[in-house]
Every structure is written in structure tokens, then in C-alpha cells.
Amino acid sequence: MAKIGEGDARWIVSEREDGANVNAWHWQEKDVLPWAKVRLQDLLGNQVLADSGSLSLKTGADVDVTGDAIINNRKKKLIPSYELQVKGTWSGEVRDGDTVESASGRFELPYVADENADEDPELKVSTSSDSAAARRLKEAFLGSGKQVFHEHMRTFVKELQAGGPSSSAASSKGALELPETDAAIKAKAEASRRELEAKKAAEAARRRAEDRASTGRVEMTERFYARPRDLFECFTDPGRVQAFTQSPAQVEPMVGGKFSIFGGSVDATFTALEAPSRIALDWRFKNWPDSVVSKVVLSLEEPQEGMTVLRLKQTGVPKEDRFGNGDVVESTAQGWKAQIFHRIRAVFGFGLGM
Structure with missing residues (x-):
């Protein structure tokens, strides 16, 4: 036992000249909001939600993401902390023979947070008019479109829990990797966008085949x-x-x-x-x-x-x-x-x- 006024060396974290964070003992934070904005843009922007002979529906190109997203690292354990609000637009067409009616509106995920990570977030859909076409498209959005949205949000949460922009959130010394450059983020986003577009095309073809077979x-x-x-x-x-x-x-x-x-x-x-x-x-x-x-x-x-x-x-x-x-x-x-x-x-x- 140490004497009064003396510290026990076993309980003292000594200062190191090399400044290394051994085994990631100290709490570290990394702001991943820029990555979250790019990733949600990839997952939810230009998303085809319905494409059949009588109805087509897709989201707009721009997705607005606000809030906070942080990855905490404590002894190589990643702890995501985030609270986000996601907004965007949608548009679509309803076809009845030679008649085509267009409608548009907005969607919102008002609360995407770590405390409800195990639940599908609330999805709000509004229309810019009260036409029959707008109501039908809204129903399609809250039907099959909602399932697509929740699937992509589950992908986002899973990636965030794994470290967000880095496939390995901790370096060999246990410290968080340095933030990626804008060029690296854009390159990765473009690769993800191409992959997502290919998946969308395959999914649209699958849905069309199912519609014909149903x-x-x-x-x-x-x-x-x-x-x-x-x-x-x-x-x-x-x-x-x-x-x-x-x-x-x-x-x-x-x-x-x-x-x-x-x-x-x-x-x-x-x-x-x-x-x-x-x-x-x-x-x-x-x-x-x-x-x-x-x-x-x-x-x-x-x-x-x-x-x-x-x-x-x-x-x-x-x-x-x-x-x-x-x-x-x-x-x-x-x-x-x-x-x-x-x-x-x-x-x-x-x-x-x-």
C-alpha cells in the first residue's frame, strides 16, 4: 500500500513522450457527420420506390441531413452517438391508359438516433396537392416504398456502428484514423453511388418481373x-x-x-x-x-x-x-x-x- 502523499505506480497513467494512446485507453471522438450526409444521400437520393405499368415513384436527387453524428472510441470499443433529421422530395406519375397524372411532395425522417437504433425510424410523407394521383402515390410511398427506406436506414445504422467512413475504426495503436479528405470521401461516395445504382436497377427489374408474375x-x-x-x-x-x-x-x-x-x-x-x-x-x-x-x-x-x-x-x-x-x-x-x-x-x- 502506498504511503499518504505518495501514488501507487500501478494506478498512475504516466505521460509518454511519444504521445501514444496505448490500447486506446483514453476516450476519443470523431465527427462523422460529413460521411453521414454523403452516405444518406447515396442511400436515399434518386431512389426508385415503385415502377410498374400504372405507377412510378422516386425520391429527388438532394437529401438534407442535419444534426450530429460522432463515433466514440474507448479501449477499441466503438460507441456511435448520433441524432439526425433527414428530409427530401419525391415525385411520381400515375398512368391510366393514355392519361398520365403527375404529383410530388416531401418526405421526412424526423428522428434518427442511437437510442432507437433497433427500431425503424418514423417516416412522414406529405403531398403538394390533394389530387387522386397524389394520394395514390403517397399510399405507395408508405407501402412498398417505406420498406425500401427502412432497409437502407438499417444499412446506414449498421455501417455507422462499424465505424462509419472507415472499415477499421481503430489503428494498430488503438487510435481513431484521421478524417478522410474531401477527395477520398467523394471517390468513395461515387463508388457507392455506382454500386447502389446497379442494385436499384436490379431491384426494379426484379419488381417488374414479380408484377408480371403476380x-x-x-x-x-x-x-x-x-x-x-x-x-x-x-x-x-x-x-x-x-x-x-x-x-x-x-x-x-x-x-x-x-x-x-x-x-x-x-x-x-x-x-x-x-x-x-x-x-x-x-x-x-x-x-x-x-x-x-x-x-x-x-x-x-x-x-x-x-x-x-x-x-x-x-x-x-x-x-x-x-x-x-x-x-x-x-x-x-x-x-x-x-x-x-x-x-x-x-x-x-x-x-x-x-
Whole structure:
């Protein structure tokens, strides 16, 4: 034990002439806010959030980052301390046939901090107008776009916890590396930007492929002032089919038989025929992606004499056609109603009951 007034050498950190910070014993700080601004610009700027036939959405090029970001080093242990606010803009288009509506707005991550590092930060999205297109784009941003944002923010936090701008935050002597030069930061940012652009392109291609591969369904119920057999024959008798379609038709009413209408725009095959109550077909449109075939089932019931209820169920309808146009499910439903059911009522006088 040391005497009063004397220090025990084991507990004294002696001054060193070489000024080395042995084993990073002393607390050190490094300001990484410049790196954070560049990195968040790379991750969130010019980000494609949606790109389909009916809707496209992306963030603006400039991302504003304010606040503080520091890496602390204590005995080679990195402790990030940060509190940031991130703001930017977005723009997009909604397409409906030949009609294109544009809208824009702003996004904000009001509080990105070390205390909520394990949570996805709050995302606020605003629009510059109250149009239908703006509302739809905002919903897309807060839907699939939000997932993309949170994925990139998790990447940012992981890199920050690993030391930010340096892959190795401590030198061989345990001290933090010197801040990178502006040129080095720009070069690294450009490399990261190119890598991110390649990832964005790959992700956009993957989403387009998923959109083309994803399917929806059409279900509707129609009422006719007719007997079930009358309606059954509207889909199995070639003369009746040609009468309401007003175009050449190929109808072979047998399992495996052909059903082609509207000049080949519809190419189908009968898979079940149960007169007069049920018809099933493998059904596709000419403009659908290759090999995509939907399943159609028409069920006919007569709850009261002289009135038939037709129930349509169609599954496996692609959400995009082979040209990248969206809203295929909606246009398919409208086609059934306007081009088939309404024509059957009008040509054969089966009434307009719905």
C-alpha cells in the first residue's frame, strides 16, 4: 500500500513522450457527420420506390441531413452517438391508359438516433396537392416504398456502428484514423453511388418481373331473366356465341375443346362442362405474358323460375400484360361485364337485372 502523499505506480497513467494512446485507453471522438450526409444521400437520393405499368415513384436527387453524428472510441470499443433529421422530395406519375397524372411532395425522417437504433425510424410523407394521383402515390410511398427506406436506414445504422467512413475504426495503436479528405470521401461516395445504382436497377427489374408474375382474381354475380340452359348455350353453342360477340368464334363444347372469341383475342379451352349448371375453362388473353393461363368457372343457379344467377370466378389473372401495362385485373372484370354479359342481355333479351 502506498504511503499518504505518495501514488501507487500501478494506478498512475504516466505521460509518454511519444504521445501514444496505448490500447486506446483514453476516450476519443470523431465527427462523422460529413460521411453521414454523403452516405444518406447515396442511400436515399434518386431512389426508385415503385415502377410498374400504372405507377412510378422516386425520391429527388438532394437529401438534407442535419444534426450530429460522432463515433466514440474507448479501449477499441466503438460507441456511435448520433441524432439526425433527414428530409427530401419525391415525385411520381400515375398512368391510366393514355392519361398520365403527375404529383410530388416531401418526405421526412424526423428522428434518427442511437437510442432507437433497433427500431425503424418514423417516416412522414406529405403531398403538394390533394389530387387522386397524389394520394395514390403517397399510399405507395408508405407501402412498398417505406420498406425500401427502412432497409437502407438499417444499412446506414449498421455501417455507422462499424465505424462509419472507415472499415477499421481503430489503428494498430488503438487510435481513431484521421478524417478522410474531401477527395477520398467523394471517390468513395461515387463508388457507392455506382454500386447502389446497379442494385436499384436490379431491384426494379426484379419488381417488374414479380408484377408480371403476380396474379389477381375476378369474382362477380350477374342475374338474367332466362333459364340456366339458355345461358349455358350462350357459351357452348357457336351460333349464339357469334351472335353476341358479333365476330368469328371457334366453339367446341367438349372437355379439351377450343373456345376462341373476338378474333382470337380470347384463347380458351373447356376443362369441364356440366349442363346446365357449370362451365370451366382455361382462359387467356392474347396480350398476356406467355404461358400465363387463368382458371374460369361459371356457375348457373335458378333460385326462382325464369331467373338465373350466374356466378363468375376467375383466378390467375396477371396484374400486368406482356407490354408492362397494369390494371389487367380491373380491365378483365370490365370486359366480362361490358363485352359479354351486357351483350348477352341486349342480343337475347335476357333483361338488365344486376
